[in-house]
Amino acid sequence: MSQTNNIVFKGLKIIAWIIFVGLCIEAGGLIVNFVFSLYQPEFVENLYQTLDLSEMYNRNKWAFFGMYSFILTIAFLKAYLFYIVIKLVTKIDLTKPFNSDVSKQILQLSYYTLSIGLFSYIARRTAKNLEHHGYALDTLNEFWADSQAFILMAAVIYVIATIFSKGVEYQEELEETV
Amino acid sequence: MGIIVNMDVMMAKRKMSLNELSETVNISLANLSKLKTGKVKAIRFSTLNAVCNALDCQPGDLLEHSKDETS
Numbered sequence: 001m002s003q004t005n006n007i008v009f010k011g012l013k014i015i016a017w018i019i020f021v022g023l024c025i026e027a028g029g030l031i032v033n034f035v036f037s038l039y040q041p042e043f044v045e046n047l048y049q050t051l052d053l054s055e056m057y058n059r060n061k062w063a064f065f066g067m068y069s070f071i072l073t074i075a076f077l078k079a080y081l082f083y084i085v086i087k088l089v090t091k092i093d094l095t096k097p098f099n100s101d102v103s104k105q106i107l108q109l110s111y112y113t114l115s116i117g118l119f120s121y122i123a124r125r126t127a128k129n130l131e132h133h134g135y136a137l138d139t140l141n142e143f144w145a146d147s148q149a150f151i152l153m154a155a156v157i158y159v160i161a162t163i164f165s166k167g168v169e170y171q172e173e174l175e176e177t178v
Numbered sequence: 179m180g181i182i183v184n185m186d187v188m189m190a191k192r193k194m195s196l197n198e199l200s201e202t203v204n205i206s207l208a209n210l211s212k213l214k215t216g217k218v219k220a221i222r223f224s225t226l227n228a229v230c231n232a233l234d235c236q237p238g239d240l241l242e243h244s245k246d247e248t249s
Contacts, residue, residue: 173219173220176217176218176219176220177218177219177220177221177222178205178209178210178212178213178218178220178221178222178225
């Protein structure tokens with residue numbers, strides 16, 4: 001493994017950890033927000049993420065729980081996605097990268113990325129639909145702004161995972177050749 | 179698989195042990211053992227050539243095809 005690769009992978013590990021911790025904090029913050037929106041809506045303004053949907057809660061509980069489900073699911077999926085990325089960059093051995101564990105993890109990455117993309121897309125459509133009914137949901141746009149990017153990324157990762165799994169097959173065949 | 183490896187028969191005929199063969203053909207004992215028990219997916223021509231040279235035989239003496247066993 002070259003020196004450059006080593007440095008790049010160390011950098012990737014650090015970046016992945018930072019993003020993972022950030023996403024965990026965000027997901028945790030959203031849960032706190034959710035709990036406070038239910039029991040003490042007036043306190044939400046003082047929280048880290050001032051996501052106040054109490055008006056929606058008063059108008060339509062289904063819409064409120066639906067929107068929060070989308071927000072929380074996407075936040076958790078993003079955190080878990082980066083957990084897999086951390087596992088991947090920690091476990092991968094660049095001198096012998098083609099093994100079934102790495103292949104599985106790359107495939108998992110594509111599935112979770114696609115899930116995030118699809119959830120974001122459905123959430124965005126639902127939010128737009130709700131806006132027609134007079135709800136002000138501009139503050140939620142940041143949670144699902146990049147749904148297409150995630151879907152595209154999932155497709156690219158899936159292609160890479162497929163090529164990688166073929167590589168694993170070849171490697172195994174090579175190892176069983178005398 | 180439909181291919182049966184008869185290396186042990188040839189080794190017995192030539193009265194050669196696996197250790198000796200391993201040293202002659204310069205292939206690890208582990209790999210040679212796998213080859214002898216038919217636990218490999220493929221064999222290189224260079225390996226086959228070396229084994230044939232060492233055992234003074236033809237590839238057909240080492241490998242046999244059986245129609246009964248598939249895949």
